[in-house]
Amino acid sequence: AQSVTQPDIHITVSEGASLELRCNYSYGATPYLFWYVQSPGQGLQLLLKYFSGDTLVQGIKGFEAEFKRSQSSFNLRKPSVHWSDAAEYFCAVREYGNKLVFGAGTILRVKS
Amino acid sequence: EAGVTQFPSHSVIEKGQTVTLRCDPISGHDNLYWYRRVMGKEIKFLLHFVKESKQDESGMPNNRFLAERTGGTYSTLKVQPAELEDSGVYFCASSQGHGANVLTFGAGSRLTVL
Numbered sequence: 001a002q003s004v005t006q007p008d009i010h011i012t013v014s015e016g017a018s019l020e021l022r023c024n025y026s027y028g029a030t031p032y033l034f035w036y037v038q039s040p041g042q043g044l045q046l047l048l049k050y051f052s053g054d055t056l057v058q059g060i061k062g063f064e065a066e067f068k069r070s071q072s073s074f075n076l077r078k079p080s081v082h083w084s085d086a087a088e089y090f091c092a093v094r095e096y097g098n099k100l101v102f103g104a105g106t107i108l109r110v111k112s
Numbered sequence: 113e114a115g116v117t118q119f120p121s122h123s124v125i126e127k128g129q130t131v132t133l134r135c136d137p138i139s140g141h142d143n144l145y146w147y148r149r150v151m152g153k154e155i156k157f158l159l160h161f162v163k164e165s166k167q168d169e170s171g172m173p174n175n176r177f178l179a180e181r182t183g184g185t186y187s188t189l190k191v192q193p194a195e196l197e198d199s200g201v202y203f204c205a206s207s208q209g210h211g212a213n214v215l216t217f218g219a220g221s222r223l224t225v226l
Contacts, residue, residue: 004154034214036217041219042219043115043116043203043217043218043219043220044155044203044205044217045217046214046215046216049214090155097160097167097168098143098160098207098213098215099145099157099160099168099171100147100155100157100215101157102154102155102156103154104153104154105154105155
């Protein structure tokens with residue numbers, strides 16, 4: 001079965017600092033990968049996805065992620081974090097039938 | 113375009129009671145999914161409808177959970193009788209068409225069983 005690992009449960013960064021959230025997956029074939037964000041009281045919002053092609057994908061809110069097959073990773077990055085980015089972030093891989101397998105999530109705290 | 117709507121946003125019930133959660137997908141989306149996040153754990157797949165048919169219910173934890181999607185529009189997820197371990201957030205998502213496509217999630221229904 002496929003799995004997704006987000007090794008960091010909590011991350012705290014200063015506003016304006018850069019951010020990288022780690023995600024590793026296990027999947028036999030070419031994975032379809034996603035990053036979702038959940039802000040307090042909100043649903044899961046899609047930040048970006050990777051299906052094929054360019055391994056560096058751009059998403060909404062200034063986020064990007066890079067697919068590295070050799071490392072089975074799909075890390076999320078942002079060059080300058082804003083206080084409004086404080087939320088919980090989920091990495092996911094698509095399994096058969098368009099079913100998603102999620103990581104445990106990383107809670108991002110932003111300090112001013 | 114209206115998003116995925118879930119009701120109620122929060123439900124508090126006692127062990128042994130029944131709760132029904134409702135999900136209204138985006139209009140025209142044939143695919144409807146239920147997921148659940150138990151406290152501190154991953155978001156886990158429960159089941160997948162294509163229109164009114166259950167495509168995959170491999171994630172349903174036990175027979176206390178019953179999901180329906182009559183008419184292929186909104187869906188309900190009933191828990192009867194509720195147990196303490198059922199507490200968590202239940203997410204609904206919908207998507208269009210076949211193949212690899214993007215799921216749009218609702219805000220979730222938080223269930224607390226006392």
